[in-house]
Amino acid sequence: MGDDVDAHLLEQLKKLQAKYNVMGQDLSSYLDGLLYSDYLTYWDYIRLDTLLSLQSPETSFPDEKVFILYHQITELYFRMVILELEQISSRPNIDEQFFIDRIDRIIRYFHNLVNSFDIMVVGMEKEQFLKFRMALLPASGFQSAQYRLIEIGSTDLINLVSIEDRERLKATDINAMLEKLYWRSGATELASGKKTLTLQQFEAKYNSTFHDAAVRYRETNLLQIFQRNFENSERRDEIVERLRLYDRLANLQWRFAHIKSAGHYLRKNQKEIKATGGTNWQKYLPSRFQKVMFFPELWSEQEHEDWGKSVMHAVH
Ligand code: HEM
Numbered sequence: 001m002g003d004d005v006d007a008h009l010l011e012q013l014k015k016l017q018a019k020y021n022v023m024g025q026d027l028s029s030y031l032d033g034l035l036y037s038d039y040l041t042y043w044d045y046i047r048l049d050t051l052l053s054l055q056s057p058e059t060s061f062p063d064e065k066v067f068i069l070y071h072q073i074t075e076l077y078f079r080m081v082i083l084e085l086e087q088i089s090s091r092p093n094i095d096e097q098f099f100i101d102r103i104d105r106i107i108r109y110f111h112n113l114v115n116s117f118d119i120m121v122v123g124m125e126k127e128q129f130l131k132f133r134m135a136l137l138p139a140s141g142f143q144s145a146q147y148r149l150i151e152i153g154s155t156d157l158i159n160l161v162s163i164e165d166r167e168r169l170k171a172t173d174i175n176a177m178l179e180k181l182y183w184r185s186g187a188t189e190l191a192s193g194k195k196t197l198t199l200q201q202f203e204a205k206y207n208s209t210f211h212d213a214a215v216r217y218r219e220t221n222l223l224q225i226f227q228r229n230f231e232n233s234e235r236r237d238e239i240v241e242r243l244r245l246y247d248r249l250a251n252l253q254w255r256f257a258h259i260k261s262a263g264h265y266l267r268k269n270q271k272e273i274k275a276t277g278g279t280n281w282q283k284y285l286p287s288r289f290q291k292v293m294f295f296p297e298l299w300s301e302q303e304h305e306d307w308g309k310s311v312m313h314a315v316h
Helices: 002-022 027-036 063-089 096-116 126-136 145-154 174-179 182-186 197-217 222-230 236-266 301-306 311-315
Strands: none
Touching: 002 027, 063 096, 063 126, 063 145, 063 197, 063 222, 096 222, 096 236, 126 236, 145 197, 145 222, 145 236, 174 197, 222 236
């Protein structure tokens, strides 16, 4: 038994030595390091102290922490979605199973986001929310760059162009389309029609990031990968079913859940309270106006027509 272990250890040492030799490294020094280093702990591994130090409210209303934490949770899920998109886009010779498994993961992440959004709608005291949000101007979830990267990684850029420019810009280059993305047109000031400060700051920080992403995903976004590899696959139906579900979750159900929170807090006795990002949110946020879908080819004419018109359509 003892000899067995030693033989096994020896074998491992030989493999390690070979590994370190290749890089011109001295294994013995690394083993010294192992001897002196501490055991890994859970809290260090997941950087728990750092994570729990990242909630810095602007006011002393306790519910502001609920608001911050839920945004952070959402951004972490967004990160997970992006990691799946990156895996898909960089996979050489991608096959059906790999694609399906990753889309299923994305679907799970979005399910969780949709199902948890009530934390925003009913999980905070309205009186507190309406006060602390004034200290957050002009910041808005609108400025979530990861949300935009998910969009860019999921579909052709043209499908993210504002509805009134979509037909006209079909055969244009990336820059022309980036100029006219639906959210740029959405973020105009109620009163003057000018770009909101929220948008100006967002553009200054992230324009080049979005340009790089548009180039990276031009040929490797989900829609492109589907059309190039699986349009004629035997498993086409399974894949289409999942892509449609993802589209519904991201562009109908998440948007509905989100707008419910805007409606809950920003509508008072039929009057609108100004949004933190200064948009005409009632005209801008609803799916039935934006008509953003990642996979328009996978929806019938009637479904296009009905997009975002009813909550029932979104939920089922
Ligand atoms: C009480 C909760 C919330 C309210 C009242 C709210 C309100 C709004 C409003 C009014 C807008 C329009 C832009 C503006 O004028 O600011 C907006 C946009 C947006 N918000 Fe929220 N929001 C809430 C929570 C969240 C959360 C938790 C996220 C997650 C990151 C989020 C992400 C976004 C995104 C991505 C947009 C842009 C949507 C688009 O371009 O279609 N929001 N929100």
